[in-house]
Amino acid sequence: MKWLWRYGQTEVGFWKDVIKAKYGIQDHWCPKESNEPHGVGVWKHISSFQDDFFWEVSFKAGNGLKIRFWQDKLLGNSMLKDSFPFLFQIASNKEAIIAQYRDNNFWAPIFRRNFQDWEINDIFSLLETLESTTLVVEDQYRILWGNSKE
The missing domain is CATH 1.10.150 (DNA polymerase; domain 1)
Structure with missing residues (x-):
């Protein structure tokens, strides 16, 4: 869940750009989940925790x-x-x-x-x-x- 937290907190970063390019953007908080049947990517495994992650977080509205x-x-x-x-x-x-x-x-x-x-x-x-x-x-x-x- 640490990487999901970092993805939502980080505005810019090479690693985040790579994730966005590979999986696409679902919304500001997370990339799209990969549904491809082949390959076991690290981010694919990390993103499998998105439901649990979003159950545990809330947002401060800011602007x-x-x-x-x-x-x-x-x-x-x-x-x-x-x-x-x-x-x-x-x-x-x-x-x-x-x-x-x-x-x-x-x-x-x-x-x-x-x-x-x-x-x-x-x-x-x-x-x-x-x-x-x-x-x-x-x-x-x-x-x-x-x-x-x-």
């Missing part, structure tokens, strides 16, 4: 440019798509980054349709949950181990 709103662990130990599954279903962009849902320091998630009466409590709960998270324009994102605050 919100690289962390996905619904699909990364923004708040503690769960993803917003798991905490608010009905809202995730009607989200206009399930791959949106955090910065897309901020408007002048206010949270403004975008949905495909208006809310039904029974969904109003969910949106209030989501906004209340997000209220404790602030973006700092100058800061970069950070990967945090476990549910740590810093």
Whole structure:
């Protein structure tokens, strides 16, 4: 898991460029997994731990440019798509980054349709949950181990 941690923490490096070139990029945090039946590469073995790794980490938003709103662990130990599954279903962009849902320091998630009466409590709960998270324009994102605050 050490190399997965380094991959997410390191912006530049020859070794990271080689991994990106060989496997491609899934997202900022990890390369695509190799599904080729032949060969046993070192990175192929390391990447087999991705699910376990992402279960153990969370993210500090920083400026919100690289962390996905619904699909990364923004708040503690769960993803917003798991905490608010009905809202995730009607989200206009399930791959949106955090910065897309901020408007002048206010949270403004975008949905495909208006809310039904029974969904109003969910949106209030989501906004209340997000209220404790602030973006700092100058800061970069950070990967945090476990549910740590810093």
